[in-house]
Amino acid sequence: MVEDRLARINPDQVSADQQRVIDRLGAGRGRIPTPFNIWLHSPRLADGMEIIGTHIDAAPALTEAESEVAILFTAVHWNAPYVVANHRKHALKAGLPEDAVLAILGKRRPDGLTGRLGTVADAVRQLLAGEVVGDEAFDRYEAELGRERIAELLVTIGYFTSVSLAMNLHALAPRA
Template structure:
C-alpha cells in the first residue's frame, strides 16, 4: 500500500488473530485458480482492503468472509457480479477495486469497451439481466438507499428477489471497502501495468 495513511503489516508482524485472518485470505477461494490481480506484494503484505482488515482482525474476519460469500457463493453469474462490482468501483472512485475487478471482469468475458462504459456510468447491455443489475446498483449508489414500490416491482421482475438481496449486499460491501480505502488512502499496487 504505497503512500497509505496506515502501516502495511508484514507477515512477521502479525499476532495470532491477524495471522489466522491472513491465512484465510491467502489460502481461501481468492487464492484458487489463476491470480488475476496481486493479492500480496513481494514481501507478502496484503494489498488493498485486505491489508486494512488485518488492523482489526475481528471485524476484518467478518468482512473477508462476507466478501468471499459475495464473490463465490451467490447465484448471480460471474459477468453480472463483475458488472455490479465495477459499477460500485466507478461510483465510489475506488482505484483498487477498479484495478482488481477489471482484471477479473476481462477473465469472465467483459470487453474493454464495456469496462470503459462502466467507468463512465454509461453501461449498456443487450442482456436484460446484466442491464437490470447495473441499473439497480446505480439506483442504490445515486443517493437513495430505498426504492419506490414501482421501482421495486420493476427491478424484482427483471432480477428476482434473491438477486436483489445479493446485489444490495454486494453494493454495501464494496461501498464499505471503497470508503475504508479512501479514508486510509489505500491505492492500487504500483508497477503492475494497467488493466
C-alpha cells in the first residue's frame, strides 16, 4: 500500500479562497494542521472545519483532559494510528494518568476516572458504540456536564471522527 497519499497544498499555488483559510489558520493556530492539507482542496469545507477545529483547540468548555479523553476514544474507535499517536502525547501532557491512557488505547474505560472526566468517558464510549442513550444516562450527562459541554463533546467526537477517517484514507503513518 502506498504510504502517505496526502497531496500537500503548495503555498505558492493556492487560490484566493485557500489563502484566506490559510491566513485564518495561521492567525488562530499559528500553523496549518495536517488534516487541512486534505480539506484545503475544498476551501469552503476547510473554512468550516477551521472554525470548528480552532474552537475545539482554543476555547472549549471541556477541559483539555476531557477533550483528550474524547479524542483518544474517537481515534481508537476509528483505528487511526496517526491521531492516536499524536493525542496520546497530548493526553499525557493534559494530566491524564498513563494507566488511563493505556486503558483507552486498549478500548477499555479507565478505572480511575471519576467526576466529569469519568462522565465524559462514559458518554463518549456509549455514543461511539452506537447505543441508545436512555433517560437515566442522559439525565446524568446533563447534570454532570451541562448542555454546553454536551454540545462541545458531540462536536469534538464529530470533528475527530473526520480527522481520523481522513488520516486513515490518506495512509498517514504516526510521526516518529
